[in-house]
Amino acid sequence: MLSDSKNDIIKRVLNNDHRAISKVITEIESGVETFNSLHSKLFPYTKDSIRIGITGPPGAGKSTLTDKLVDKYLKMKKSVGVIAVDPSSPFTGGALLGDRVRMNNYIWNENVFIRSMGSQGNLGGLNRKSQEAGDVLAASGKDIVIYETVGVGQGEHEISNAADIILVVLVPESGDDVQLMKAGLVEIADIFVVNKSDRDGSDRLAQSIKNVLHIFKNKDRQDPPVFRTTASLGLGIDGLFNGIETFVGESKSNGHFENKRTVRFRNRVYNLVQEKLTKKFWTQIKLKKLDGMINDLNNNQSSPYDVVNQILKKTNE
Ligand SMILES: Nc1nc2c(ncn2[C@@H]2O[C@H](COP(=O)(O)OP(=O)(O)OP(=O)(O)O)[C@@H](O)[C@H]2O)c(=O)[nH]1
Ligand SMILES: [Mg+2]
Structure with missing residues (x-):
């Protein structure tokens, strides 16, 4: 049974109360277990929004582009939630400060909610947390959820698990x-x-992307289109917007959209099991044991596998 205050916060999120949304996302960030029960109640309402991932190198203009897309969606009478995921900088980093300025632009607009999520020095779980924050925004009724991530190695691959459509900005x-x-x-x-x-x-870059796509032709899907934009001047945004609509429409009708979501659901379960088991396994006692064994390393020739076997053996005793 959920307490009254829990039921109340669920109702408020479902009614698009931005203060409640903020509060729940803060719970996700701080990793409190109580979120699990909230999530179960919110999840059934998360299916309708389209999740767009925007990734690319630092400074490519992802935020500027996101802002222009937000304006476009607002013009089309759609509501948008933005999760700006920043795995690289600490919580007070420049990009996040910039994002805070952006948030203030929309502070009175109930159709836009922008939130930054930083790793605070700890990358673990950031992908899960940003997906869950996306769920909260979807449950609040946002038509579109945009995840904006700097592509620094892992980021772009993680985002590809979280979104229905991925835009790579170069x-x-x-x-x-x-x-x-x-x-x-x-x-x-x-x-x-x-x-x-x-x-x-x-134009040279656009052409060279097309050439690469041609070489790596994938029979199972159409070549990704290439759009040219000047986000700072708002140029090319309409074309890109139409490209997104077309992609979503096509992938819904050929079944790719649902398939992707099924794979995503499976990955989430898989990763949660991994996360839970790992957390349960590494008790203080075991961590101490590990440190003790590592300190002994100079005195013996153990490989990492040997140490693993010893720790697992001790666990079974
Ligand atoms: N010349 C030019 N500058 C642009 C364009 N789009 C964005 N910028 C500028 O590029 C800089 C970086 O833009 P952001 O939107 O913050 O880029 P970002 O990819 O979000 O950056 P990070 O989040 O820090 O990785 C800003 O000074 C923008 O004004 C563009 O089309 N042309
Ligand atoms: Mg940015």
């Missing part, structure tokens, strides 16, 4: 074909955006 300075392939961006992108098209080299 800029003329992003580099050549080889780097595109190395970064594995071709596999995760549903749409490529070449931003800062006011700069030299944007």
